[in-house]
Amino acid sequence: MPLYRIAVGTPGEASHPDTLKAGLAEFISTFIFVFAGEGSGMAYSKLTYDGPGTPAGLIMASIAYAFALFVAVCISANISGGHVNPAVTFASFVGGNISFLSAIVYWVGQLVGAVVACLLLQYATGGMETPAFGLSANVTIGNALVLEMVMTFGLVYTVYATAVDPKKGNIGMLAPMAIGMIVGANILVGGAFDGASMNPAVCFGPAVVSGTWTHHWVYWVGPFLGAAFAALIYDNIFIGEHEQLPVTDY
Template structure:
């Protein structure tokens, strides 16, 4: 069973880490800008809820696929749940994970503040549970949706034995994000991403149900990373050393 690599504070000064943080900020910013922007446009321009949901799902699917590819230097996580899943698999150190989480939250906040300004103060839609959906149901929704996201990331991007789908990982990951929004968007909001939920909540000042979008995705992402790494992945590939000092 793979143990978590702790890393050290020295990582923050390494050129490759600094470059990765810059890229992670840029790609997360662009992801949230397009994702939240599509939700704002759907609220403003589309009267049909189903059409609006489809618009949001398609926008997220496309921008996730592109930003994962564009963010290859940092790994294109875009999401604290993805970072946690890769941490549990031994693919990133704990210290660098904390840096990524801060980076992702700052990028999401910056994107939402800019959207609020560019739209003349239009509200940023927040993730909240639908009427009739309780906390337990919402958490389970987010666990399952985020689990499917991380399982796809591992199967199509991380696993060195990808076979015929090699190179298609970002596109396939975008597909599953879009499908999950279509499936769960009307119930839990289908966040799958604490950073994606954090920015709109911060800008709007609406924190209703917000904790659900941390608990569910982090459990789902961490569980998927742990299960795939320990039961399905080919261990012939090299992971970072647990006691590596950087």
């Protein structure tokens, strides 16, 4: 992959108003996504007393996260691109669609949004636990890494095909729906094994609030690797040459 596609960014880029607006959009959209997704699991646990680790709970989580991500992408797409996920932002950086300094602003917004969502959920539910992601019985770290890599590959490949590819045409109108649906489908696959994160922010918020960090690194390494593979494959094979990121005077 040509190195010119990867840009660090200029010194003032991180504080430029447009970059800060994008970071705020990522904060709000990730907050909405995590609040609805994590909160739905907490509500299910309260109503059923058997926790989300059941077939019905898995289906509920799939629907809640799919719907919430559809909305979260829609409301931030015109401002920040609707990443709502540090792994998607990393893929965008690897593909030369965002600079590293801008990516940092996105990451801060996404992670803080997830933490605030979980803090408010804990308060609003009277102190209920915000369950952290973890591996199920007989699921190894290697199993979880492969699951997260493959599921995030599918997610980011969908993002590139429906939202990033300049040849996407009218299919771009369906991007938020397609992105939400692939996440919902992947939860049905991986939810019973490792929670099916595909998004480090979704894991980071509950981990901070609950204080549970067991195997937390898996939910960063797996998604970032899967995202990078998807970006490299789609960008180099199906998009090919594209313009270098503009040099600004920030």
